Amino acid sequence: MKTILAEKQAHFIDALTIRTLVFIGEQDVPVWEEIDDYDRFVPLFVIYEGNRALGTARIIPKEKGIYKIGRVAIRQEARSRGVGKKLMQDVMNYIKKETMAKEICLDAQLTAVPFYEKLGFNVYGEVFQDAGIDHISMSYKG
Template structure:
């Protein structure tokens, strides 16, 4: 697992991040939305590769951002390649991100926008759903919180 700022990502690494997000969110899930949202530059990125040699095959990815105006940390763009699903990689990725947030932003509430199909996964990690579900790019989502 690699933790990197945007400026630390090589062009090849960011290409693989964008491709994995496109392949899953836009093509597989048929959700047309602006994935490249101008937030990558302020985010911390977590990348999990198929082997110790990076840049070979990106298997899992997520980012988080500290949002000063609303005093919270947001986890976003959690995505796994098809062949990486149901193998515990998503749980490992999320646990590393939560641990990093606890270290870097102690006491800050963490939010994420979960697809309804993934809600139970996030609940298993300690997230709690809040509010009503809403449509985001043609897929129902719900806001979830992790509070220390």
């Protein structure tokens, strides 16, 4: 498996295809909430096995020194195979190497909290709704 920083149109199509399958198809997120202006300007990553795109994530710079990982999505058939873990580790390593990050944050669906905790993220704040799904904020300061 190899994680790449999207640079070609095909990479962006692969990422949006995965997000469409997962968020819009599986989780009924409205398309107008899933696709936003950030997709045009922020680093977007796709993890491949051979030529098949299995997952995606993006990074949004927040206030000074804080970077937010978002839109993490893994194809259903690729889950529980370590794809999400490798994708997240690669994205986190990119942030550590390419930025002056003092903190990495994300908003996790409640069902994904244990996954992110294993990567070193800690929960903070209250549960909130995003696109009709319960989420909670998480932070990594490793």
